[in-house]
Amino acid sequence: MAVPKKRPSHARTFRRKRANEKRELVTVGVCPTCESPVLPHHACPSCGHYKGKEVKPVLEKEKKAKKEKK
């Protein structure tokens, strides 16, 4: 049986592994209410709105914290 003379380097091994990994593009929308990035078919994480209606209550502290970051 053929035996490899040397073991492949760390770089070579990881280059091969990374080459077969999928890199997915994530589509990101913009919330019409607060204009923050939102995932499609998800309620907005910062204001809790989905399709113009508030569907998820967001704590006042979280709202303030996210606005201050901008």
Ligand SMILES: [Zn+2]
């Ligand atoms: Zn929003």
